[in-house]
Amino acid sequence: MAWNTNVLVGQSGGPTAAINASLAGVFDTARDLGAHVLGMRYGIEGFLAGRILHLDRTLGSPMDVELLRRTPASFLGSCRFMLPRPEDDPAFYRDAFAKLEAARVGAVFYIGGNDSMDTIEKLSRWGKEHHSDIRFIGIPKTIDNDLVGTDHTPGYGSAAKFIATTTREITRDSSVYDLKSVTFIEIMGRDAGWLTGSACLAGEPGNPCPDLVLLPEVTLNQDALLQRLSLLLERKNTVVVAVSEGVRHRDGTLLCEAAAEAADGTRLDAFGHVASLSGTGRYLASVTRSALGCKTRAIELSTLQRCASHVASATDLAEAYALGGAGVLAAREGKTAMMSAITRIFDKPYLYTTDLTPIEEVANKSRMVPRDFISADGLNVTASFERYARPLIEGEVSSTYLGGVPHHITQLDADRA
Amino acid sequence: MAWNTNVLVGQSGGPTAAINASLAGVFDTARDLGAHVLGMRYGIEGFLAGRILHLDRTLGSPMDVELLRRTPASFLGSCRFMLPRPEDDPAFYRDAFAKLEAARVGAVFYIGGNDSMDTIEKLSRWGKEHHSDIRFIGIPKTIDNDLVGTDHTPGYGSAAKFIATTTREITRDSSVYDLKSVTFIEIMGRDAGWLTGSACLAGEPGNPCPDLVLLPEVTLNQDALLQRLSLLLERKNTVVVAVSEGVRHRDGTLLCEAAAEAADGTRLDAFGHVASLSGTGRYLASVTRSALGCKTRAIELSTLQRCASHVASATDLAEAYALGGAGVLAAREGKTAMMSAITRIFDKPYLYTTDLTPIEEVANKSRMVPRDFISADGLNVTASFERYARPLIEGEVSSTYLGGVPHHITQLDADRA
Numbered sequence: 163m164a165w166n167t168n169v170l171v172g173q174s175g176g177p178t179a180a181i182n183a184s185l186a187g188v189f190d191t192a193r194d195l196g197a198h199v200l201g202m203r204y205g206i207e208g209f210l211a212g213r214i215l216h217l218d219r220t221l222g223s224p225m226d227v228e229l230l231r232r233t234p235a236s237f238l239g240s241c242r243f244m245l246p247r248p249e250d251d252p253a254f255y256r257d258a259f260a261k262l263e264a265a266r267v268g269a270v271f272y273i274g275g276n277d278s279m280d281t282i283e284k285l286s287r288w289g290k291e292h293h294s295d296i297r298f299i300g301i302p303k304t305i306d307n308d309l310v311g312t313d314h315t316p317g318y319g320s321a322a323k324f325i326a327t328t329t330r331e332i333t334r335d336s337s338v339y340d341l342k343s344v345t346f347i348e349i350m351g352r353d354a355g356w357l358t359g360s361a362c363l364a365g366e367p368g369n370p371c372p373d374l375v376l377l378p379e380v381t382l383n384q385d386a387l388l389q390r391l392s393l394l395l396e397r398k399n400t401v402v403v404a405v406s407e408g409v410r411h412r413d414g415t416l417l418c419e420a421a422a423e424a425a426d427g428t429r430l431d432a433f434g435h436v437a438s439l440s441g442t443g444r445y446l447a448s449v450t451r452s453a454l455g456c457k458t459r460a461i462e463l464s465t466l467q468r469c470a471s472h473v474a475s476a477t478d479l480a481e482a483y484a485l486g487g488a489g490v491l492a493a494r495e496g497k498t499a500m501m502s503a504i505t506r507i508f509d510k511p512y513l514y515t516t517d518l519t520p521i522e523e524v525a526n527k528s529r530m531v532p533r534d535f536i537s538a539d540g541l542n543v544t545a546s547f548e549r550y551a552r553p554l555i556e557g558e559v560s561s562t563y564l565g566g567v568p569h570h571i572t573q574l575d576a577d578r579a
Numbered sequence: 580m581a582w583n584t585n586v587l588v589g590q591s592g593g594p595t596a597a598i599n600a601s602l603a604g605v606f607d608t609a610r611d612l613g614a615h616v617l618g619m620r621y622g623i624e625g626f627l628a629g630r631i632l633h634l635d636r637t638l639g640s641p642m643d644v645e646l647l648r649r650t651p652a653s654f655l656g657s658c659r660f661m662l663p664r665p666e667d668d669p670a671f672y673r674d675a676f677a678k679l680e681a682a683r684v685g686a687v688f689y690i691g692g693n694d695s696m697d698t699i700e701k702l703s704r705w706g707k708e709h710h711s712d713i714r715f716i717g718i719p720k721t722i723d724n725d726l727v728g729t730d731h732t733p734g735y736g737s738a739a740k741f742i743a744t745t746t747r748e749i750t751r752d753s754s755v756y757d758l759k760s761v762t763f764i765e766i767m768g769r770d771a772g773w774l775t776g777s778a779c780l781a782g783e784p785g786n787p788c789p790d791l792v793l794l795p796e797v798t799l800n801q802d803a804l805l806q807r808l809s810l811l812l813e814r815k816n817t818v819v820v821a822v823s824e825g826v827r828h829r830d831g832t833l834l835c836e837a838a839a840e841a842a843d844g845t846r847l848d849a850f851g852h853v854a855s856l857s858g859t860g861r862y863l864a865s866v867t868r869s870a871l872g873c874k875t876r877a878i879e880l881s882t883l884q885r886c887a888s889h890v891a892s893a894t895d896l897a898e899a900y901a902l903g904g905a906g907v908l909a910a911r912e913g914k915t916a917m918m919s920a921i922t923r924i925f926d927k928p929y930l931y932t933t934d935l936t937p938i939e940e941v942a943n944k945s946r947m948v949p950r951d952f953i954s955a956d957g958l959n960v961t962a963s964f965e966r967y968a969r970p971l972i973e974g975e976v977s978s979t980y981l982g983g984v985p986h987h988i989t990q991l992d993a994d995r996a
Contacts, residue, residue, distance in 0.1 A: 173755075176755075177751070177752045177755050204756070204757040207757075208757065233751065234748050234751050234752065235748075235751035235752045235754065235755050236755040239754075239755055239756070239757060240755040240756060241756065241757070242756070323983055323984070326983065326984045327889050327984055327985055328883055328887075330984055330985070330987065331651050331652075331883070331886040331887060331888060331889070331985075332882060332883070332886065334594070334650065334651050334652035334886055334987060334989070335594045335651065335652045335882050335885065335886040336882075337652065337656075337989075337990075338590075338593075338594050338652050338653040338656055338657040339621070339656070339657060339658065339659070340621040340624075340625065340656060340658070363982065363983065363984060364984060366981070366982075369989075459882075461881045461882060461883070462879065462881070463883075464878045464879070465749060465752050465753075465876075465878060466745055466748070466749070466878070466880075466883070468752065469748040469749065469751055469752040470745075470748060471748060472744050472748070472890055473889055473890070475983065552982055552983065555982075555983035555984070556982065556983040557983070558978075558980055561975075563975055564783070565780065565783075565969055565972075565973065566740055566743065566780065566892065566969065566972035566973040566974070567740070567743045567744055567747055567780060567781060567972070568744055568747070568748075570747065570751060572751070572754075573754075
């Protein structure tokens with residue numbers, strides 16, 4: 163029996179290489195079940211402003227959906243919009259539900275991170291309290307991998323595969339001259355060190371790489387770091403350090419804040435703007451050069467690490483797609499206020515199953531790298547981290563190249579259709 | 580009849596994704612002809628210090644050579660070492676030739692850019708003047724693509740493929756929110772704009788990307804740039820600009836120097852070091868934010884663009900390998916003081932042949948982007964640039980992944996062997 167309803171799907175928060183694979187999973191499964199699929203242009207904020215895409219038309223051919231799986235960032239567009247608390251602004255929810263009912267929406271799927279799960283939690287709570295039939299399901303997505311209630315989050319594996327690949331390539335690049343050097347690779351993750359830790363996947367048995375890994379979960383002992391670098395340089399030419407943008411001094415200030423302050427006594431750049439959260443690597447490169455006198459270099463992976471679809475993890479994209487589809491099946495069965503989740507069965511061979519986690523256990527919590535994933539001296543990750551992260555980057559995706567560049571599907575194509 | 584000699588091969592200058600493919604070409608061809616292949620550890624500087632690798636042993640299996648083709652940077656190690664002029668220091672050359680003769684070297688192959696071709700030029704000139712039988716051949720390599728005497732240089736195509744791919748991914752990433760933004764992507768190339776121009780390959784018919792391309796061949800008119808950005812923002816949300824690290828103001832100062840000066844009146848960073856050649860993108864992001872009030876972002880592709888083997892161009896690696904082999908064949912025929920070169924026969928379909936260019940026509944010259952490859956207003960490249968560069972990035976290389984990361988061969992493996 164066909165699921166004769168409209169389903170509404172949105173994407174929220176920062177882009178990843180896998181968020182469109184989850185959209186493809188929602189779309190394919192909902193359409194297979196007979197539903198019509200509407201998309202929120204620019205997230206819940208766009209939907210409330212009346213911006214709806216008819217995805218049955220936009221994604222008209224199987225090739226469109228196949229390209230969607232390989233296209234980074236958010237095909238539908240995204241927003242950063244926190245819903246008010248239902249008790250503070252009931253008018254907001256009355257309006258939102260009136261709009262959902264006007265569009266004959268039977269189920270809402272929101273693909274995103276922490277704030278998006280908060281959106282699902284609030285909407286589903288209001289819905290339950292007001293006896294709405296609309297189902298609300300969260301589909302997890304964040305390169306930061308800091309959501310609770312799931313073994314890991316789609317988007318993380320692909321970002322980690324890019325980070326590991328690039329860390330290995332940078333290490334080759336740094337090793338060509340017969341001189342002492344320290345290279346700092348600055349990686350995203352303000353509070354959680356999952357991304358920075360994934361640099362360890364560049365290592366091979368008997369040949370660890372990078373040499374050190376500095377996570378935001380551990381405050382930096384700068385003297386201990388310099389001492390360790392000095393020892394490393396005694397026995398090898400090329401030292402490579404992965405460092406999170408969110409690493410802090412023992413007094414709680416971010417290294418990058420210290421960098422900005424050191425320059426001119428304020429945290430403003432030359433044009434009076436507050437310095438952005440980067441410069442951690444540059445700060446450490448400068449400190450190390452002063453203290454040890456060797457060549458240093460800082461490299462920021464910047465936004466490249468969250469949209470590098472050309473080196474996406476096949477495992478990641480498959481899970482992202484599966485979690486989208488599993489969310490639709492759950493809604494079809496009448497479930498609401500849930501997040502699609504991954505439960506790991508085994509590390510090697512890697513086995514997992516999809517699951518559902520009550521949304522109130524997820525929203526507004528975050529998951530840090532556990533202590534036993536970090537070495538005792540706080541300057542590296544352990545074998546447990548590698549065992550956890552390795553399977554998530556395995557498998558390669560064959561991009562569709564046109565003119566030598568991976569082909570994407572974009573809203574421009576959609577607007578033309 | 581076997582070529583019963585020792586050949587010596589070295590790598591010099593900055594790393595690329597293709598320099599090891601040229602080494603593989605030299606190695607395979609020389610060994611097929613019956614020669615023994617010696618490698619310079621850390622270039623000519625290392626050779627003169629007695630650091631020789633026996634590559635017949637180091638690269639013992641066909642799989643080693645296959646991995647070598649897919650490994651970025653310089654497998655042998657590199658140096659930045661300018662030879663003295665023969666007339667200034669004949670003792671240097673007497674010593675060098677004595678060492679070559681002691682190692683029974685019949686031919687020397689040096690893979691590198693401008694400085695490396697200068698090395699070949701000086702050695703071959705001394706050799707000719709002193710009736711040496713040793714042949715000297717240069718194999719071109721530089722991501723900068725600024726060598727004369729060849730249509731283009733190995734290493735350029737792979738760097739360009741990474742730049743185009745990443746520019747497209749960054750454009751996706753920058754487009755997700757419903758707000759006005761300008762993103763500056765800072766690309767290598769102090770004097771020549773070949774790399775920055777290759778960002779245009781991210782565009783598709785009817786959908787140019789990036790919006791603007793700023794090359795070092797054109798001094799910046801900052802007011803004209805801001806005016807153009809303002810117009811672009813009137814009709815679209817997301818503007819992306821590719822900018823060379825080497826762009827200068829009309830008074831001749833580098834934008835990145837201006838950035839450092841603006842911060843504290845000097846060109847020194849907070850620790851008293853001279854600021855490195857980067858910050859061009861950050862400078863433009865800050866200026867644009869001040870002038871136009873929109874969100875801005877600066878992203879440096881940094882060293883990633885020269886060692887991204889995981890997205891190497893198959894055309895580039897095949898040409899790099901072919902030029903290595905062609906150099907060996909030329910030496911076998913008795914040629915010396917030559918550089919292996921590429922002559923383009925046609926753009927589409929792309930057809931080329933290998934060639935030889937007298938080394939004195941190459942050394943110490945450099946090739947800029949010609950004026951007709953740059954738009955009249957100096958803010959973009961033309962269709963002629965795209966037609967030139969497109970074939971060089973075509974074709975994908977299947978990396979050998981192990982544990983989800985491209986596998987490389989390194990000196991560590993060689994040292995163990």
